[in-house]
Structure formats: structure tokens, C-alpha cells
Amino acid sequence: MGLLSILRKLTSTPERELRLLLLGLDNAGKTTILKILASEEVANVTPTAGFNIKSVMSDGFKLNVWDIGGQRKIRPYWKNYFENTDVLIYVVDSADKKRLEETGIELYELLSDDKLHNVPLLVYANKQDLPESLSASNLAQALGLPSIKDRAWQIQACTAVQGTGVRDGMEWVCKSIKKK
Amino acid sequence: MNLHFWWFFTSYLRPIIKWFLRKTTGLCELQRICYGTVSGAPRVVAVERSLNLSRTRQIRQLVDHLNDIADQKRFTDVNERKILKGAVNTVLAVKKINPKTHYQFGIAFGKCVEQIWGYRQLVAEVEHLRKICFDSDICEHERKLYDLWKYLMPEEELEGRVSKQWQTIGFQGEDPKTDFRGMGMLGLENLLFFASEYRAPAQHVLMHSQHPTYGYCFAIVGINLTSMAWVLLRDGTAKTYFYNISRSLPTIRLFHSFYSYLFYEFDKFWVQTKPQDIMQFSNVKEKFEKNIRTMLKNPCSNFKIALTVENV
Numbered sequence: 001m002g003l004l005s006i007l008r009k010l011t012s013t014p015e016r017e018l019r020l021l022l023l024g025l026d027n028a029g030k031t032t033i034l035k036i037l038a039s040e041e042v043a044n045v046t047p048t049a050g051f052n053i054k055s056v057m058s059d060g061f062k063l064n065v066w067d068i069g070g071q072r073k074i075r076p077y078w079k080n081y082f083e084n085t086d087v088l089i090y091v092v093d094s095a096d097k098k099r100l101e102e103t104g105i106e107l108y109e110l111l112s113d114d115k116l117h118n119v120p121l122l123v124y125a126n127k128q129d130l131p132e133s134l135s136a137s138n139l140a141q142a143l144g145l146p147s148i149k150d151r152a153w154q155i156q157a158c159t160a161v162q163g164t165g166v167r168d169g170m171e172w173v174c175k176s177i178k179k180k
Numbered sequence: 181m182n183l184h185f186w187w188f189f190t191s192y193l194r195p196i197i198k199w200f201l202r203k204t205t206g207l208c209e210l211q212r213i214c215y216g217t218v219s220g221a222p223r224v225v226a227v228e229r230s231l232n233l234s235r236t237r238q239i240r241q242l243v244d245h246l247n248d249i250a251d252q253k254r255f256t257d258v259n260e261r262k263i264l265k266g267a268v269n270t271v272l273a274v275k276k277i278n279p280k281t282h283y284q285f286g287i288a289f290g291k292c293v294e295q296i297w298g299y300r301q302l303v304a305e306v307e308h309l310r311k312i313c314f315d316s317d318i319c320e321h322e323r324k325l326y327d328l329w330k331y332l333m334p335e336e337e338l339e340g341r342v343s344k345q346w347q348t349i350g351f352q353g354e355d356p357k358t359d360f361r362g363m364g365m366l367g368l369e370n371l372l373f374f375a376s377e378y379r380a381p382a383q384h385v386l387m388h389s390q391h392p393t394y395g396y397c398f399a400i401v402g403i404n405l406t407s408m409a410w411v412l413l414r415d416g417t418a419k420t421y422f423y424n425i426s427r428s429l430p431t432i433r434l435f436h437s438f439y440s441y442l443f444y445e446f447d448k449f450w451v452q453t454k455p456q457d458i459m460q461f462s463n464v465k466e467k468f469e470k471n472i473r474t475m476l477k478n479p480c481s482n483f484k485i486a487l488t489v490e491n492v
Contacts, residue, residue, distance in 0.1 A: 045361050047400045047403060049401055073458070
């Protein structure tokens with residue numbers, strides 16, 4: 001921290017900070033998405049015990065991304081992170097058809113919470129590289145997303161391990177905030 | 181500024197000092213290290229630094245040659261003696277050391293070479309194991325998973341391969357296979373070694389993990405500790421541990437022991453911290469890693485595991 005960086009801080013316009021919440025079942029790919037956003041290596045991801053947080057700059061925004069573990073034991077803690085959330089990002093393993101119902105139930109539970117009222121929703125249809133995966137539009141239908149009327153929402157196909165589609169989702173996030 | 185000084189030091193001062201010492205003591209730098217520095221990490225680290233800074237052409241070639249061998253995992257029992265002899269003879273010839281009067285140097289230096297490139301080879305081996313994904317179609321992988329259950333839960337029969345019971349040993353869901361993720365078979369082998377080679381301590385840790393207030397997910401935390409052990413090994417921080425403990429060519433078992441040490445110590449640290457809930461994991465892990473790094477910075481640190489002392 002030199003004088004220059006302090007000066008720079010004083011002169012530049014204060015960036016807007018956003019709080020993004022990454023949720024979804026275990027093994028959906030939340031941490032991988034977080035690492036892609038932070039331009040980190042994704043080959044060595046481990047299951048999240050608790051949570052991870054990273055700050056990334058995007059489109060003039062400072063995004064504080066909270067990645068909370070998805071296993072059943074941790075889900076009761078999700079609500080502790082709802083406060084002041086700007087965008088909810090929900091990650092779904094598009095190939096995990098067995099748990100499609102479970103992921104839907106968890107999603108609607110989130111949407112019915114007062115603290116997340118009106119918060120825009122981005123759903124990542126992750127793992128598009130797997131042969132049995134549902135396409136983004138089929139997944140949106142299966143989850144009943146078109147019936148959501150109380151907030152802006154978007155579904156984005158992605159393959160987080162390859163880094164494809166993740167940034168497109170973030171563009172929507174920044175756009176939806178500017179509109180607000 | 182530090183960099184400038186370092187550059188100045190290695191380019192000009194170091195050779196002058198080395199020449200001066202060589203003339204006054206009659207010994208080359210490697211000899212002075214091998215005779216004057218205590219064995220274990222302090223000596224091996226000093227020899228490693230000296231070799232890496234060397235500007236003698238033959239020494240540079242020797243270092244590159246040994247790097248290749250270690251990266252290709254060819255530094256094995258059969259080749260080991262030959263490789264070590266070659267390395268020692270090269271240095272004896274280049275530094276014009278009389279092997280008869282300095283036979284002790286040959287032995288000490290050979291041991292350092294064994295540790296330096298044994299470690300490098302271990303990094304390659306561990307990385308290889310990490311890249312093997314857990315695959316339910318491979319019998320050996322499945323067997324190891326069942327073995328893990330048997331060692332951790334000897335009293336309880338597993339009702340099926342896919343079962344909620346896996347959560348009692350801290351996996352996330354009903355099928356552990358997706359939990360190994362980026363750590364692959366390394367994560368499973370680490371857990372299995374801890375559970376089978378350090379049975380009582382592993383049981384003790386498992387019991388802590390099931391505590392109603394201070395509990396955590398044994399397997400998931402274990403896989404996160406595999407990641408920590410792998411990072412410490414790869415960035416060289418763990419050298420202190422390996423150089424001090426290893427008496428021969430370090431093997432994967434030694435890495436598993438290092439992991440077991442970390443797991444046991446992490447559990448102790450977790451219990452001492454009395455975290456509010458599992459959501460504190462990243463914080464606690466970060467602090468723990470910082471402590472371990474500080475310990476590993478001290479070349480004389482001793483990591484003799486207190487595992488066996490404690491009885492459950």
C-alpha cells in the first residue's frame with residue numbers, strides 16, 4: 001500500500017458493491033463457478049464445509065460472492081446469509097435427474113422467504129457437457145421457472161469445469177442490477 | 181530493493197565469499213554444509229540451495245538430469261543406488277574432492293540427494309494419484325471405499341453401497357463418489373491410511389466429529405485436509421517435515437503420515453477453538469494452516485506425532 005494507491009482510491013468513483021449468494025444442492029458446481037469468477041484453477045475443488053467467499057470486479061461492480069455448502073446438513077444455515085442479498089444465484093446439476101425434485105423444493109423454499117423477496121434470480125443449468133444433461137430450457141420448464149412472476153429471473157446454460165457460460169450469467173446479473 | 185540486493189549478492193558477493201572460504205578452509209561449499217550443518221532439514225535445505233545456485237556447468241546438468249528422473253518417477257529402488265552414486269561421483273570430480281579422505285562427505289551428500297529428489301518425485305506421485313478420479317466401475321476403488329467404512333465403523337454393517345449411513349462418517353449424501361472431486365483417489369487413500377494405520381486416533385477424531393455441538397463432517401473435512409497437505413507439499417513448505425522424518429527414499433506412505441498428522445492436529449485445534457458451528461470451518465482451517473506454516477518454517481521443527489500417546 002503506497003501513497004499512489006491511496007490517491008487512486010480517493011480520486012476514483014466509489015464502486016458499487018453487490019452481494020451475490022450462490023446456493024444449490026451439493027455437487028451442483030457452486031465452488032467451481034466461484035473459482036471461475038475469480039479466475040482460479042478449478043481442477044482441485046473440494047466439497048465445501050461451511051462457506052467460501054470471494055470478491056471479484058465485474059462491469060464496474062465489486063461482486064462479493066458467497067458460496068455456501070449445499071449438503072443437507074448445511075442447508076439450515078443458508079438463511080443466515082440471506083440479508084441484503086442483491087442477486088440469488090442458484091446452481092443446478094442438469095444431469096442429476098434423480099435429485100431434480102429435491103433441488104426444485106429447495107429453490108421454491110428460498111423464493112418464498114421474506115428476506116429474498118424481489119431479489120433477482122439467476123439459475124445456472126450446469127454440467128451441460130454431460131451426455132444425460134437437460135438443456136437450459138428443459139430445465140427451466142422442469143423447475144417451473146416461467147411461473148415466477150414476482151422477480152426478474154434468468155436461466156443460463158454453463159459448463160463450469162470448462163468455464164463456458166459462467167460469464168454470460170454474470171452479464172445478466174450486472175444488467176439486472178443496473179435496471180433496478 | 182530486496183530483489184536487487186539478492187541479485188547483487190548471488191552474482192558478485194556469493195562467489196567471492198565462496199572463493200575466500202574455499203581457500204581458507206580447503207573445503208567446497210557442499211563439504212562445508214555436509215560437515216558443519218546438522219543432519220535433517222537444515223542440511224538438506226542448505227545443500228539444495230547450494231546446488232540450485234551453482235553456476236558450474238556440470239552441476240547444472242546434474243540438477244537438470246535428476247529433476248527429469250524425479251519428474252518421470254524413475255528414482256526407484258532398482259535405479260536408486262546407481263543414480264546416487266552417479267550424483268556423488270560427479271560432485272567429487274567437479275569439486276576435485278578426494279573420495280578416500282572425504283568418504284564421509286560422499287555418504288552425507290548422497291543422503292541429501294536422496295531426500296531432495298525423493299521429495300520432488302513424491303510431488304509427482306501424489307499429483308498422479310490426485311488426478312485419478314474415483315470410479316465406481318473400478319473394483320479396487322470400490323473395495324477401498326468399503327474398507328474405509330470397515331475401519332471407521334467396525335461395529336456397524338453397511339446396508340448398501342448407496343446409503344444414508346455414509347453421512348455418519350461425514351460424507352455429504354448417500355453416495356460418497358462425488359465427494360472426492362478434485363482430490364480424486366488421493367482423498368480416499370489419505371482417509372483410508374489414517375483410518376487403518378492410526379486406528380485408535382482416527383476413532384478418537386471420528387468421535388469428536390460426531391459431537392452434537394462441536395461436530396463436523398469427518399470425511400468432507402478430511403478431503404479438505406488432503407487439499408491442504410497437497411498444497412503444502414507442492415509449494416515446498418512441507419520439506420521440513422519430510423527432510424526431518426524420512427530416513428530413506430520418501431514414499432507415498434510418508435505423505436499419508438503427514439496427512440494423518442494434519443488431521444489429528446486439526447481436530448485438536450477445532451476442539452480447542454470451540455467453533456459455533458460448521459460454518460466456521462474456513463476460518464478455523466485458515467488459522468490452522470497459518471500455524472502449520474509457521475511451524476514448518478522452523479527447520480528444526482519436530483513433527484513426531486503424539487498420536488500414539490493418546491489412548492481413547
